[in-house]
Amino acid sequence: MDKPLILDTHLDLSMNAMEWNRDLRWPVADIRRSEMGLHDKPDRAQNTVSFPALRQGNVGIVVATQIARYVKQGSRIPGWNSQEQAWAQTQGQLAWYRTMENAGFLTQITDKASLEAQLSSWDSSDETKPIGYILSLEGADSILSISYLEKAYRQGLRAIGPAHYGPGVYAQGTNAEGGLGAKGRQLLEEMEQLNIILDVTHLCDESFSEAMDLFGGPVWASHHNCRSLVPHNRQLTDEQIKRIVERDGVIGIALDAWMLVPGWQRGVSTPESENVTLQTAVDHIDHICQLMGNANHVGIGSDLDGAFGKEQCPADLDTIADLQKFTDQLKSRGYQDDDIYRIMSQNVIDFLLKIWA
Numbered sequence: 001m002d003k004p005l006i007l008d009t010h011l012d013l014s015m016n017a018m019e020w021n022r023d024l025r026w027p028v029a030d031i032r033r034s035e036m037g038l039h040d041k042p043d044r045a046q047n048t049v050s051f052p053a054l055r056q057g058n059v060g061i062v063v064a065t066q067i068a069r070y071v072k073q074g075s076r077i078p079g080w081n082s083q084e085q086a087w088a089q090t091q092g093q094l095a096w097y098r099t100m101e102n103a104g105f106l107t108q109i110t111d112k113a114s115l116e117a118q119l120s121s122w123d124s125s126d127e128t129k130p131i132g133y134i135l136s137l138e139g140a141d142s143i144l145s146i147s148y149l150e151k152a153y154r155q156g157l158r159a160i161g162p163a164h165y166g167p168g169v170y171a172q173g174t175n176a177e178g179g180l181g182a183k184g185r186q187l188l189e190e191m192e193q194l195n196i197i198l199d200v201t202h203l204c205d206e207s208f209s210e211a212m213d214l215f216g217g218p219v220w221a222s223h224h225n226c227r228s229l230v231p232h233n234r235q236l237t238d239e240q241i242k243r244i245v246e247r248d249g250v251i252g253i254a255l256d257a258w259m260l261v262p263g264w265q266r267g268v269s270t271p272e273s274e275n276v277t278l279q280t281a282v283d284h285i286d287h288i289c290q291l292m293g294n295a296n297h298v299g300i301g302s303d304l305d306g307a308f309g310k311e312q313c314p315a316d317l318d319t320i321a322d323l324q325k326f327t328d329q330l331k332s333r334g335y336q337d338d339d340i341y342r343i344m345s346q347n348v349i350d351f352l353l354k355i356w357a
Contacts, residue, residue: 046309252301
């Protein structure tokens with residue numbers, strides 16, 4: 001089969017540019033060379049994502065994040081000390097996306113027309129063709145009020161995960177407990193009015209359940225794996241998977257090694273020692289497909305360079321261009337061409353075309 005178009009539902013591009021100081025216009029190898037000897041981040045000189053690598057892998061559309069967590073005094077989780085600072089950080093990230101648009105490397109997708117235009121014009125071999133991006137907010141702490149949500153929507157924001165790690169302003173995230181609260185319910189109400197996608201990624205079980213009960217708009221899990229394979233609250237239970245699929249949602253499989261295999265120890269385990277490969281990720285894809293009886297609700301939400309690099313991703317992946325290896329991996333598991341195309345991009349494309357109709 002031809003090299004399929006890939007739509008990656010979760011990449012922290014602006015975080016890498018603004019906080020890791022990576023010029024994503026460079027080849028991956030050049031970024032790695034520039035970081036040799038640096039130790040301020042765990043994945044220095046081990047990055048996998050850049051614009052040339054995306055183009056090489058025919059990753060023509062990405063869901064690209066803004067991210068800035070607010071934390072209260074004494075928190076063990078890093079973040080900004082006020083919501084105002086968090087908002088300002090996301091605005092700096094937005095400025096980077098806009099600058100990359102002006103330079104011709106990115107083009108923002110906000111509706112059916114701009115999605116169809118990107119699909120019809122995309123040519124990975126043409127370096128003048130920009131990569132399409134859909135703006136998503138990972139953790140809603142930076143939204144100071146509903147008026148700020150409306151402003152973010154006008155800026156192109158089309159998906160929101162209400163929480164990230166720990167407790168949040170609007171919901172409780174990974175390793176936390178509890179429901180949404182009044183602010184979270186108000187946020188979801190306005191998101192539904194604006195047709196903003198609810199990203200249930202990182203919601204703790206109680207917040208997930210309440211959000212799914214209250215929210216009537218479009219739902220996806222941008223970067224999530226299966227709890228039945230890796231028992232941790234960061235993963236989706238089979239019942240949660242079913243609830244997302246019942247809403248015609250999609251689930252993007254993430255490539256962070258600790259989410260792929262049980263027992264991963266940060267700083268100790270390696271992809272080689274735990275035998276983490278792209279086939280391990282296919283295990284999670286296949287679990288969802290077998291659970292639901294079809295391949296219509298799963299995609300790729302790689303989360304590559306989401307504060308980890310080659311030290312914590314599949315051993316047979318050097319750059320994001322290697323997502324194309326999923327084609328042969330899925331074929332080896334009996335998947336036919338149509339299902340492979342669906343997993344690589346078409347499921348998410350169909351989801352977006354439907355909600356933006």
